[in-house]
Amino acid sequence: MSTPYTKLPAWADYGLIPLINLLVAFAGAGLVVLLVGENPFRAAAILVEGAFGSGTGIAYTLYYATNFIFTGLAVAVAFHCGLFNIGGEGQAYIAGLGVGVVCLAFDHILPWWLTFPLAILGAAISGALWALIPAYLQAKRGSHIVITTIMFNFIAASTMVYLLVGPLKPRGAMAPQTRQLVEGGQLPKLGWLLSDFGLTVRPSAPLNLSFLLALAMAFVVWLVVWRTRLGYEIRTMGHSSKAARYAGISETRIIIITMLISGALAGMMALNPIMGDQHNVSLDFVSGAGFVGIAVALMGRSHPAGIVPAAILFGMLYQGGAELAFEMPNISRDMIVIIQGLVILFAGALEHMFRPTVQAVFASFSPKSVGIAPPRAEGA
């Protein structure tokens, strides 16, 4: 909604209220932990220990975070234009095709540092194209982008299953996946980076070069959204389509460009597991990362500086969750899905639930600074 909310200090607006929302979400998750008969505080301790307690743990945490940075940025860019792209999952899945095709074609011929830029293009272009049709339908025919992107997630899944059990599967193989990529299609691991800090990292730990790409993209997104003419136009459209028309900004053009960027970012997520870890394109390699992006973007308030830590938090939940499952057999990694849901609920749909209370508390300290603005009477 465009109604300006009553004033709170910036730190309360951007720090306190999101923190309260997050705490409530975690309290909800803690309740579930209690319900299955475990101690939530011990669970939290194991979780944090599993995620950050060892070099290998950190490497895994950052590996997962890489996925969520990409998908979180994808959702955030669309949010800035007032669009809800639920299709990150499908866009990333189809982008696996782009990455796969590039790698399968060049991994024998080119070194990884030449394959990588080509694969980035492949990922970005295929992800963007998968977002193009919903974008076009929204811009030109007014079809609700939420519904079309959901539909495109399912179409993407069917398409990829078809390709992976058929054309892309090597002859004679049983598993529905492509052949293993050879060296030219494998990204260097980044475990050594952590080793430099004196941590021990198992060589199998999947943290790889695409983490740096993700960080670079976070910077690029910041640059595009806040420092370019295009970003300015995207944000204008996102806040008020009337102001955009007044400023001579074409609605169709901006919606389509935004969704292309969003799809490309979601698509780049495919690089991380395919080239960085498993070295093949397999069924369901995205495994929900597209959806985690929604929670990450909401939690990070659509700003890269918020998205990166939010992605790392979810990376921690994923990695720590795996450890937790060892220690507490009653709790599997699906615990994260609940937390994700609760974060989306409290940081998204109920984001303003605690605002009146917080405002009242502030007002009781210094009524003037809160300046509870009177509702305007117009056309009385």
Add this chain to the structure above:
Amino acid sequence: MEFFEALINILNSTIRVSVPLLLACLAGLYSERAGIFDIGLEGKMLAGAFAGAAAAAVFGSAWIGLLVAVLVSVALALVHGFASITHRGNQIVSGVAINFIAAGSTIILGQAWFNQGGRTPSLTADGRFGAITLPFADQLRDVPVVGQIYSGLLSGHTLLAYLAFLAVPFTWWVLFRTRFGLRLRAVGENPAAVDTAGISVAWLRYRAVICTGVLTGLAGCYMSLSQNAGFVKDMTAGRGYIALAALIFAKWKPVPAMFACLLFGFLDALSIRLQGTPLPIVGKVPVQFMQALPYVLTVILLAGFIGKAIPPRAGGVPYVKER
């Protein structure tokens, strides 16, 4: 005659797979007709399926399962209502959240309570809804065509299946013949008109999402207590979204909703049936194509190429009293 039997078979399985779609689709109809978008059908259905199976396993009664399923599903629907009616939050975001909460908690709780890898214990006959044989179905089995249709297609479904199809005319009747239905449709089109007529917009919308909760609970129940003998993780597998697609396809009307669900169910049944068998003329159709078809059709519909799907006018917009 062999072809006819095959046809009866495939139509029979069409009915079976259509039932949860139909219940979920009608569930969505109540909410969306009242102006509350609901992409959380999937989650409520899943939670209903789990709660139903868990309760039926513990108490050994399908009826208790049904009751608990409906209660849990309604509770989630009320969360959606709380976020989108009371707090005027984003309805899409709230729906997404509910889907995740349901997906995660069914697995976690299932594993914690029953230790069967996210499954609930296999249900005995008492814990399930058994097939109902219609009167004289057995005697008429051999009567050509009519008898075959009667006993092979119409008879032998469970209570919930018959309920689902009865819910179609019932929903139509509620919507178009009762005071509640009139107000429900009005609040989805122009809540200000409802408000100035002295009716509470919020309470009306809450009642609509409760109806949604009841029906998604039944849909979940059908899956875990009728179609299967227990809950398996992620057993709804996107049916909530197909139901949503069917709802759009049916332009938010109950009878077309039934046909849309039957059509999508038929595609599903056909794709299972045809796995690997070549068809005349077109040759072998990949099963994935059939699976994707409902979604493709919905996108084409949304693009306005086959008629225009106009959602309830106030859908997705929180009602603010100020003028």
Add this chain to the structure above:
Amino acid sequence: MAEAAIELVGINKSFGTVRANRDINLVIERGSILGIVGENGAGKSTLMSILYGFYQADSGEIKVGGKAVAIKTPNDAIAHGIGMVHQHFMLVENFTVIENVILGAEHEALLKSSIAKARSELERLEREYGLEVDPDAVIEELPVGLQQRVEILKALYRGAEILILDEPTGVLTPAEADHLFRILRQLKEQGKTIVLITHKLREIMAITDTVSVMRQGTVVATRETAKTTVEELAELMVGRRVLLRVEKGEARPGAVKLSVRNLTVRDSRGVTMVSDVSFDVRGGEIVGIAGVAGNGQSELIEAVSGIRRAVSGSVMLDGAAIEVTGHADPGELRDRGLAHVPEDRHHVGLVLAFEENENSILGYHDKQQYLNGPFLKIDAVRDDARRKIEKFDIRPPDCRLRTANFSGGNQQKIVLARELEQDPGVLIVGQPTRGVDVGAIEFIHKQLIAMRDRGKAVLLISVELDEIRSLSDRILVMFDGRVVGERGPDATEGELGLLMAGVESQEAAE
């Protein structure tokens, strides 16, 4: 004298710091038609919304039939026999007439008997008042006049004895309006009490028994219609306020800069809002367009500035055509020297969530001075914003502050600074001082005069008659989508008031 149907005693209502109604005392006699006139924002609609239970008065008392009652919701109002026909119809568009009539007044859980009852009741109402309408027609397929009749039927079906109509003729053709008046007279004869809110004096004279004039939240006068004149009412309505003096010299009009010919514009519902309007604006003059809100001024400037597509007509800017009926691009018009300060600064002229400096380039964000390839020169943008802040005395002087945190006057200065600093040849200004504090008003007015004195063409739209009179060199009056008259700056308030109320044009038409 008949007894009072409704008595309002000491009604007060504030929205924040704005006092929409103050100490209102009003007696509405049974079986009469009371007119309430006043300019926009005089508090008419607020008062009636209080009576209908949509708002709660801060203090005061409502008496129905002599007894004090509490009206907290529309339900209470309905129970006390008060019905309302809203300016924007409260109808469900894809419902039938009968469904709309019974909505909220169904007497049992099933519709069948309610519908049957409504059907016979509608027949009766049709017989008694000539309110004919097909009960099974779908609302969106009915002409506006009939939709309004459904609103009246809704109120009568609920047993309304007192009927409030808020600007009922705004959307009607003259013939439909005449029909409505016949119906209202008939209702009066049957003993109903009618309150008619309008700004059209002709209607007041034609149909009411008594008339109350509202100004700035208070009832300034109540007259028997037979014993008053339009002139008196017009004067009461606009009041004898001290004219805000604006220092300005003689205008020296130059060449025609903006030329509008036969412009016709429809709104999003397809209603013609501007019909066949033609005028010129020369360099070095301010042309003001006066009129009550909703008479086409907004659509006129939207079409001229390229935001809304016109149906027909042409607009020339410095002798070259603007594609008003095609894809006019506001960005391109800016390049050609047309600047536009829109009426709605909250949603159109500004993005309230933006920092001040970001808004200081809205619409000019593609100018080379702010760009370095695809990048915004953020330092240039901020320096530029700081310069404007200083020049226009925008407070607080912080270009990084969120725009929503500036006061109305300072927000308007942000828009004005942006548009004026581009040194446009033509400036279109809508409601330049709406919601602006007194200090800023003077500043803004001086800026507009300065523009004129630099030889620019200024087109000013305002519902504040004072503002139009003190700034304009020529005044055009719009009524019902047409320019109904042109006057010099020395035109009296009464004269303009009559034109704005459509009196003269109607007399000429008859």
